[in-house]
Amino acid sequence: MKTILRTQNLRKVYKLGSLLHRIQIDALDSVNLSVQSDEPVIISLVGESGSGKTTLAKVILRLVEPTSGTAMVHDLPVAGEGANPDKEVFFRTVQPIFQNPFEAFSSHRTVDAYLESTALRVNRLDRRQAIHAIEEALASVGLHYGDVRGKYPNQFSGGELQRVSIARALIPRPAIIIADEPVSMVDASLRMNIINLFLQLKQEYRTSFLYITHDLATAYYISDYIAVMYRGNIVEFGDARSILTAPQHPYTQLLLASIPDKSRKWRREPMRLSDIETKEYRFTGCKFRNRCPLAMDICATQRPPAVHTPDGREVYCHALTEVTPVR
Amino acid sequence: MNSILRLKRDWFSLFLPSRGTQRRGLKLNLRLRLGLAILAVLVVASFTLPFFSDVDPMQQGTYAKNLPPSWEHLLGTNSQGQDIFWFLVFAMRNSLLLGVAVSFCVTVIATLVGLSAGYIGGWYERVVMLLTDSFIIIPVFPILIVLGALFRGRASFWLVGMILVIFGWAWGARTVRSMALSIREREFINMARFSGANTMQIILWEVFPYVYAYMVVGFINAILYAINTEAALAVIGLSNLEVPTLGSIIFWALNYNAMFIGQYTWIVAPVIATVLLFLGLFLTSTGYNELYAAKRGHS
Amino acid sequence: GLSPAGAAGGQEQSDQQGTLTDVGTPRHETLVVQTFDRKSANPDQMNPLMQYAHWRGFRELGWGFLWETDTGTGESYPELAADMPEVLNPEHTRFRIKLKEGIYWSDGVEFTTDDIIYTLDTYFNEREKLTNANVNRIVNYIKSYQAIDRYTFEVETVNPSYDLHTVMGVYTWGSAFIPVPKHIFEKQPDVSQFRNTYPVTLGPYVVKEFDPNGFWQLWERREDWERSAWGWMGEPKPKYVLYKDFGPEETRVLAFVQNQYDVDTFMSPDSIKAAQERNPYITTFSDKMPYHNMDDACSYGVLMNQHKPPLDKAEVRWALALSLDLKEVGINALSGEFKASPLPMVDTRILRPIYFEPLIPWLQEFTLPDGYKPFDPNFAADLVARLAESGVPAEELPQGEEAISEAFGIGWWKYDPAEAERLLNSVGITKNADGVYTLPDGSVWELELVIPGDWNKVMQRVGFSIADSWRKAGIQVNARQVDNAEFSKVQNTNALLTTILNWTNCIFTPNYLNSWHSISLENLKAADATEPIVGNQYRWNNATVDALIKESKAMDQSDPKFRENGRAILQEFVKDMAYINIMNIPTTIPTNEYYWTNFPKQDNYYAVPYTWWSSFKEIVVNIEPTGRR
């Protein structure tokens, strides 16, 4: 079996603030994930804003050096000690789709330059083949090469740009694409096209995805695995459909309850939203405890251990420990 | 903040009557055109006119001393019996040559050092920045005075230029580096990396465009720096006084008290020439910046 | 508060007192003088045993000397001494000196032999620590000394001496021996650490205030000025004398026009003209061309390193002289306000009758080996004609041969590039296709001309004009101006450089030895030796001169033979063209007679007009207040 993705005790600490206001944030706090499969898989990463999803993606993309721990993608160690993959191999294994498409292109270059560069340098195609590859990739995200060519990023709408960004990642046909909210700027119908595209790529090109999103419906729709993050911790991880239909962690439950559903309207009830994030990051024990309906004393002091449920997921919650003893 | 020094807004609207969107293109052209026109006149004049001069403007006693401006001597003659106009033409040429040459080297070095330090980072950056900081912090002038004393007169014109380059690049390098530092953190750099670009290519295609506008301004500034520093060295007598430059005109005009003996053209002409040159460079650079910004679809 | 006018140089208006100076003294009681050396680096150092703020009036107003020089005649006269030294032995090594009685230090203590002996003792005992180089000179000059009584002492010199009065007394611009007050100095634990700020003086003035930054110093007349070293000369008129630096020439012109000061030094002719146009009280030394005093001891000239080929050939040196268009240089640099001198000596009223006039016939007949007569006796007349042509009013130009010669000199070398080319061709230096001279090996002859950069504007101009002149003749000249510091070294070693615009050849009295004593064969160094060869920077190798100088050293300077020898040496200089002398240094010293009048002028010549020589003593005694406030 191939290791599609594995992280071991991955930790990333950010320090920020001014001389007077000094803050430390564990954007990743001992993240342990492991997905092994011979088939390509789509792993969704969901969770609250600022919970470290992008950070995890960046560690995998080797853009951020982890404070400690290791990460491995497609049997390729990419982060932590001893991880020093060959550039070319790495780029053909992992490709990103960045979160904010406006930031992902230099405003001084035409966007097609990136497509070309990828085709020429990563794929090592000649110019004619490159154009062909670009055309194909753009077509698969619903764009024409002619409309993209020679235009600067600010001449596109966010959605258009996002699609260009996806097209670029497709060109090298990587083993895994790290897609950081690839559809957040895209309208509903297009969103489906892109999601279906991912599925298609998974089947046709055997591309795995790490799909970071806030859109749980699409996560349900395409993913095999799902990981739910909260404040730098994984709180629940396992088979996507079972987690999304029967969440066990209180945060996952809250998440699911918050989906704007088209079938029934929300009940008007007071919501408990998070506090200032840096405050919560500094919590010891369970970081969700001040919003958790099940919070207990132990939650304030002790970090919840992984609970392995019978259907093969991991849930990090003291409340479950009481019910299901650790196996 | 990752500000690009975009000198783009213009005070030139002052001279323009109409408002509205159409105006923009027109104005932009006018600004660029005006700048280019000034530069063209100065450059063409100072590089072609010397071929029409039948005497060496540096030679003393060619004409009667202290003549007022006339058709024969457009700006009159000075106390050394030289024609001020022709002297100025040669001086402009030499100063421009020096300015552009120095500025070119300064800008290239500053950009290379700054970009590489900012982008590559690590030890390389630390060492380079230490060097840069030292060059910035050491006040140039005392050293120029020492070096001037060392090479006095023997300093060929180009040696002065070299000295100016050696002590001129650091400032720009530091600015470029800080810009590169902030650009390094931006997402499109990662995008470029995953598009297979190598360090050189990233520096060139991703980072450079962001500092480019600044470098144009820096380039212009360095031209001025070179011309003015040479002039300052000349004024305290440390540059080569036998090559006509804007500085050596000023030196001799001051030496003969042009201001007090009524030889105003002698002293005012080089100053006006310097100001015009700067104006031309300034208008051109800002005009070009606007054009460039418009091309990228910014306002 | 400060009124605007008050801010403008402190010319504060007050009904009773009149204008005040910047330092708060009444302007009409203060003589204000531009300092000679601009800023003093060491303003609170006033100890004459050390290096000190020399140019701040100490030599003129503060100290007293045994003998002084009359700048009008070049004769020495006793100041502290009662008489000229009495020679005690035929070998001229032992002397007795009597002091005047009744001279007092400014603190009321009487000046006696004790002070002399104490000063000499200190010179001898502390010579290692004292940085005034004259200490060495005295210590090497004097063998022994002793007090005879309160007002008498004797000295014995190492060698026969005919110049005791100019070594222990003033030679033109200073004295190697400056008596210090024993009662003050003996109390000092270490005289070399003693600053002597606000010194006790022998002269009629004391330091009242000085700028710690070195820009100015104010002197106040002693109440008992009559008991001072030269009280006998008469009452010094200004109650205060202020030495001040008014900045670069631009600001000096403005300050001068605003009547902020009375006497300038070395202002360039065009600045003077500009100032005169704006203020009628500003006058030059003479109202006739060349307007300025030409009696400085030094001249400008071009020093050549005769060790360096091709300058080792007299033909080449003559070629340089003949391709120097001095009229052009003088007009460009000095508006023609100069006095040319073909001999390596200044053509002053003291030296002209002794050395110049007797040599005129010889000069006129002098021929180069190829038969060419280089002397141009019409130089001055031609110059006058050119000046008249360029618009100088006729009444300001001298009339008649004699007056012209007195004003502009006896003549100079012809400007004859053609002869110069012949001379150069004769030693294998020929022009190439570009009209530039090349050496016999075919390379371009590059001549370096060093010009002192800090001295004054006029000298810079002269230097660059000379270069221009040579360049027109086809010589590739690289002119460069250098700082004082470097220039001193260049001047004293003359090893690396080929030609220098120079001012060192200084002779004020008929005693030429002071300038030429080192032109000896023993003093010659290797061609590229870099140590100073003081006195023979020409690196001139001439046995005749060597012999003449050795002979003159053992002679009384008033001996006619001594002067005869001088003329012979001058002839040798000319024959070899050992030094291209150009002109007397034009001492362009304008005065402003708004507050003070009766400064030395051409038609009122009681002293040279300088404020940094003995002449200043005469000036302060002779000037009169105008009564303006």
Add this chain to the structure above:
Amino acid sequence: MIKLRDLVATYTTVRGQVHAVDHIDLEIPHGIILGVAGESGCGKTTLMKVIYGDIGYPLSLTSGTVEYGFEDEEGEPVTTKTIRKHWFRRISYIPQGSMSSLNPVVRIRHQFVDFLPSNTNKAVVLEQIRDYVRRLDLPPEALDAYPHQLSGGMRQRIMVAMATFFQPDIILADEPTTALDVVVQKGILMLLMELQEEMQNTIIFVSHDMGVHYQITHKMLIMYAAKVVEFGDTDELFAAPLHPYTRLLIESLPTIGDPHLRQGIEGRPPSLWEELRGCRFAPRCPLATELCRNSEPELREVQPGRFVACHYAGDETLALGAGQILADTFSIASETPHLSED
């Protein structure tokens, strides 16, 4: 009633001009939440800018005005020309990507009040703001923080607080919850709804997420390629979308628990730079006919309060057939292939 009168908004670029809002003529009743949906680049943000009266190079209003349905102090009706004076007091705007719209070097509390005239008593207002913020369940410390110290969700909530504090008549919110997680999103939406109910003002709300629209809006405006294609009550619109694009939009998204394959809309929206003829959706519309391709449908009121720009809207027979065709397009056939079946 906010009246949009034949609005045409144009961008000027070096390439030429583009109408990003093209002849929009609508009346929006007061006191509702209006949802605006449509694909990216169809001109939603531009419409918001026009409504807000933020018109300046490169955007210009080629034709039309907006009447806001309220008067200024002098009793003159406020229009696009005069709306600026009422910014953030009678109309407020939460721009797209507003998380980066806070001044990074100034504390939040100052940014709350800096648009007030200088003669207002800031201390008093600040006290009120503190109360308000507390009432909105936001931590009051947030007011004393610098923007970078707050999470995106927090900043977005601050923006909402800022935009609603002065109880403006109209609030424009351009994708205020994109990029936020659903929990925070729900919080913000509930907040908006609550505030709207309380203040009875008009909120115009742009979002891509049809679920969000379903949850909070009273009326919906669907745009396609700079045009309005459908406008009507949200519930009715969701129950029976009349324009094929609306229908596709609503149906295209998956829901949790429904593993069936879904398809997006084929093709891509037309480029606004090109010459456009006929119905702009026609190239992608499974029902398009010759008529659609050649003549542009008017926005017409097919039922009271329902406006649709489709030649065939309201045509019952066609609608039935269309239903079938559309159902086919979605090809609700198989489940999505899933790995963890074993």
Add this chain to the structure above:
Amino acid sequence: MKLAQYIAARLGVYVVVLFMGITITFFLPRLMPSDPIENYIAQLQNQAGQTLSEAEVMQLRATLAELYGLEGSLFTQYINHLKRIFLTFDFGPSFASFPRPVSEFIWVALPWTLGLLTTTTFIAWSLGNFIGLLAGFFHNNRLATALEVVGVLIYPIPYYILALVFILVLAYIFPVFPLSTTIRPGPLTWSKIQMIATNSALPALTLITAGFGWNILSMKSLAYATKEEPYVTFARLKGVPPRKIMISYVFRNALLPQVTALALSIGMIFNGALLTEILFSYPGLGLLMRTAVGSGDYNMLYGTITMSIMAVATAALVIDLLYPLFDPRIRYK
């Protein structure tokens, strides 16, 4: 990283920079073509008007070499030099004014330079930034534009000419300020401060006029760029009055790079101050330095250059250390 660590690191850089500067300044003057001993001898001869005999000169030379500490190899001299500076802040005696220590001269000159520099820098910087801000923010306003034009036109005029024009206008035609600096010694009273102020006015004016041009240009472009940031747009949409947008949005954000620029440009400003001092006979470090070069006074040169390097480096350090206080966003690794 903790505050202390940050400061320590910054101090480390400071020391290294100083060290390099001092090293450069030690070796550079050694290249000077004048030899202090020969200079001194030559000076004596010029003063005394009498030439010394060869023997006298040799003796003098030996004495001076010992006194000046010019014995030993260049390297030993260098080590001694470093030791002296870092351990005792001693630059040795001045050669031109032997045996007075150089530091004495420096302490006299330093306050003048520092006083002139800090005031003029501050004023030029504020004025330039203010005008630049106006010009960048109200880029359509004619007054702001006119001010900017003034900046653009004044900026390239050489110092010397500016100085002369000021002298001519303000000391001659309208004699408001003195032509040359005259400051009388005495305790620091109010009237002395006034005296210093009037005497420094012209050099200060020159420095300010010559110095604010660049600030105008750079601030203008910064302000213009900042104007496009989303938070400025939002402020405009909030209806914040333009003046306030200019101050608390555009200026506050554009200020930070300008502060860094200020730290960096102190060396440049110092150059200007040096020229100005020479021109106005202003008793600061610049004049001291120029005289030192003129008289071949090594130690004085070391002292003045080292001092200026220290002053400039320290100023830059201070600004750098203060910088985080200005910028709430700063993050350092």
